[in-house]
Structures are given as C-alpha cells and as structure tokens.
Amino acid sequence: MAAKLMHAVCYEAYGGGPSGLKHVEVPVPVAKNEEVLLKVEAASLNPVDWKMQKGVMRPILPRMFPYIPATDLAGQVVAVGSGVKNFKPGDKVVTYLSHVSGGGLAEFVVSKEKTTVIRPEEVSAAEGAGLPIAGITAYRALTYSAGVNLDGSGPQKNILITAASGGVGQYAVQLAKLGNTHVTATCGARNIELVKSLGADEVLDYKTTDGAALRSPSGKKYDAVIHCATGIPWSTFKPNLSVTGKVIDLTPGPNVWLTCAAQKFTFSKKQIVPLVVFPSGEDLAYLVNLVKEGKLKTVIDSKHPLSKAEDAWGKSMDGHATGKIIVEP
Numbered sequence: 261m262a263a264k265l266m267h268a269v270c271y272e273a274y275g276g277g278p279s280g281l282k283h284v285e286v287p288v289p290v291a292k293n294e295e296v297l298l299k300v301e302a303a304s305l306n307p308v309d310w311k312m313q314k315g316v317m318r319p320i321l322p323r324m325f326p327y328i329p330a331t332d333l334a335g336q337v338v339a340v341g342s343g344v345k346n347f348k349p350g351d352k353v354v355t356y357l358s359h360v361s362g363g364g365l366a367e368f369v370v371s372k373e374k375t376t377v378i379r380p381e382e383v384s385a386a387e388g389a390g391l392p393i394a395g396i397t398a399y400r401a402l403t404y405s406a407g408v409n410l411d412g413s414g415p416q417k418n419i420l421i422t423a424a425s426g427g428v429g430q431y432a433v434q435l436a437k438l439g440n441t442h443v444t445a446t447c448g449a450r451n452i453e454l455v456k457s458l459g460a461d462e463v464l465d466y467k468t469t470d471g472a473a474l475r476s477p478s479g480k481k482y483d484a485v486i487h488c489a490t491g492i493p494w495s496t497f498k499p500n501l502s503v504t505g506k507v508i509d510l511t512p513g514p515n516v517w518l519t520c521a522a523q524k525f526t527f528s529k530k531q532i533v534p535l536v537v538f539p540s541g542e543d544l545a546y547l548v549n550l551v552k553e554g555k556l557k558t559v560i561d562s563k564h565p566l567s568k569a570e571d572a573w574g575k576s577m578d579g580h581a582t583g584k585i586i587v588e589p
C-alpha cells in the first residue's frame with residue numbers, strides 16, 4: 261500500500277537562504293521503538309537552523325540532503341511506537357528533535373519519547389514551540405553557568421542580558437527575575453518598553469554610546485552577562501564586570517575560545533565562558549510548567565503558515581526578531 265504523503269519544506273544543498281527552501285510531498289514518517297508520531301501544530305525557528313543551511317557545521321550537519329529543518333515544536337500525538345509508556349494518541353505535547361534528523365517544517369514528525377513532554381491546556385502550541393532551544397539555553401546559562409537560583413534564594417546578582425528582545429534574551433530576562441537579581445538588558449529602541457515589561461530593571465538602547473559601552477545607568481558592575489548578541493569584544497565587557505564577573509557567550513567564535521583558554525592559564529578572575537547547550541526533556545518540562553503557572557511567557561514575533569515558511573526563514577536570517585518566529589502547518 262502506498263505511504264500517506266504530507267507537505268514538508270526542505271533544502272537540498274548548503275546555502276540559498278529562503279529561496280533554497282523547497283516545498284515537497286514526502287511520506288508521513290512511522291514511529292519506531294520509544295518514538296511518537298505527532299501532527300505538528302507549531303514549530304519555532306532558531307538561528308542555528310539557517311546557520312546549518314549556511315554550512316557552519318559542514319560536513320557534520322546536515323549529514324544528508326534533502327534535509328527538513330527545525331527542531332522545536334508542539335503538536336498532538338497521533339500514534340506511538342513500541343515501548344512508549346507515557347503518551348497516547350490525542351495527547352498535546354512539546355518536543356525537540358535532534359539536528360541530525362531535523363524534520364520540524366512538516367505536517368507530521370516522529371520524535372523521541374524522552375525529548376517529549378505533555379503540554380497542559382494553559383500553554384498554547386506557539387508558546388510551547390518557542391521553548392526548547394531558546395528557553396533551555398536561557399535557563400542553563402542563568403542557572404548552571406551564572407549561578408542564579410530561580411527560587412529567589414542566594415545573594416543578589418547583577419546580571420546583564422544582551423539582545424534581550426531576541427528568542428533567547430526574552431526568556432533570559434523573565435527567568436532571571438525569578439531569581440534574586442538586578443537585571444540590565446540591551447535591545448533596540450523599539451523594544452525598550454517590551455523588555456521592561458518582561459521585568460528588566462534597566463534597559464539600554466544598544467545603538468547609543470552608553471548602550472554600546474554596556475554601561476549600567478545605575479553604575480552596577482555585572483556578576484554575569486548572558487551574552488545573546490554577537491560582535492562585542494572582551495575589552496567592552498571587562499570594565500563593566502564585578503571582580504569575579506563572567507560573560508556567558510552563546511555564540512562563541514574562535515577568539516572567545518582562545519581568550520577563555522588564556523584566562524584559565526593566567527588564573528584571571530574575570531572570565532568569558534563559551535556555552536553550547538544541548539536541551540533535555542527534564543529542563544523542557546520545567547519550563548513548560550513555568551508557562552502553565554503564568555511565571556514565563558513566550559513573546560511571539562510572528563506566525564507564518566508552512567506554505568510561506570520561506571518568509572519565516574528570511575525573518576530569522578534578518579536578525580531582527582522580537583521573540584520567537586513560529587511556523588504553523
């Protein structure tokens with residue numbers, strides 16, 4: 261019997277940006293051992309999706325073409341593979357796929373049971389789809405790397421969040437304010453009020469002189485910087501850090517790894533720390549629950565139908581999203 265077909269969006273070679281995306285009909289995948297088959301309700305894009313298309317991880321990722329991009333999504337379980345214990349058809353879920361498989365820009369997708377969590381009715385599909393990479397990265401950077409306790413315990417920390425209007429930054433501001441923190445944030449002028457509404461104590465327009473210098477209006481020295489922007493040199497961070505201040509760099513280039521190694525060698529108290537996050541189901545469940553409790557929200561930049569996925573792709577590549585870009589089949 262012929263396999264049932266679905267609409268998906270893929271690319272067949274490195275490069276090409278939005279016009280490299282192709283609309284195709286492919287077989288609906290089949291859930292294998294410990295996998296669930298989902299009808300996708302919403303997928304979110306992350307910069308890593310188009311960076312992979314550009315070839316930044318060539319030849320490791322993507323390993324094969326054609327490749328269906330996007331890993332973060334929310335959907336409904338339509339079938340379960342053997343050995344699946346925690347899900348049944350009809351369950352609403354949030355999940356993330358591996359970058360090896362990809363598959364999010366499609367009507368159906370197969371995901372691992374261990375990377376899938378139940379989505380309560382208080383959490384919309386778009387809100388859930390925004391969480392995996394962006395939310396977990398913000399969470400790990402703040403807790404594991406910067407030492408902020410989200411139960412509000414511990415001494416107050418001064419935190420700087422750069423690109424606080426972006427996918428990661430908007431979660432980082434909200435999560436930081438669950439802890440005992442004073443948050444300074446940077447963003448463009450048009451997003452200052454939004455970032456304040458997420459809880460930032462002071463906000464700098466990154467295009468002003470003080471913003472470019474990352475100078476806290478109240479004279480704070482930062483104990484940690486959650487650095488979601490790019491292109492800011494160590495020499496700009498250093499004078500703004502407390503004695504043992506750390507910069508958690510989410511887009512570390514070769515210079516950052518070299519500076520980090522040199523700082524370790526010289527026992528520098530101020531440090532730049534490269535961070536690459538691999539999501540976990542446990543962290544995802546924690547964040548979904550925060551959304552359910554009304555303690556965290558997903559700022560949505562825009563929603564695009566799957567039939568116009570290239571518009572969403574182009575918007576992400578422009579680098580001016582306010583929050584998360586969502587694609588809906």
Ligand SMILES: NC(=O)c1ccc[n+]([C@@H]2O[C@H](COP(=O)([O-])OP(=O)(O)OC[C@H]3O[C@@H](n4cnc5c(N)ncnc54)[C@H](OP(=O)(O)O)[C@@H]3O)[C@@H](O)[C@H]2O)c1
Nearest residue numbers: 307397423425426427428448466489510535536537580581
């Ligand atoms: N290490 C990891 O595991 C990991 C995980 C997730 C993401 N990342 C990386 O982290 C970075 C941020 O990701 P994202 O999803 O948040 O990106 P994003 O949503 O595309 O960020 C866009 C936002 O950044 C703002 N922005 C750009 N340059 C800025 C600057 N110099 N100062 C202040 N704001 C600035 C833009 O504001 P305007 O429109 O006003 O310019 C826009 O609102 C990306 O490079 C991504 O690849 C790394």
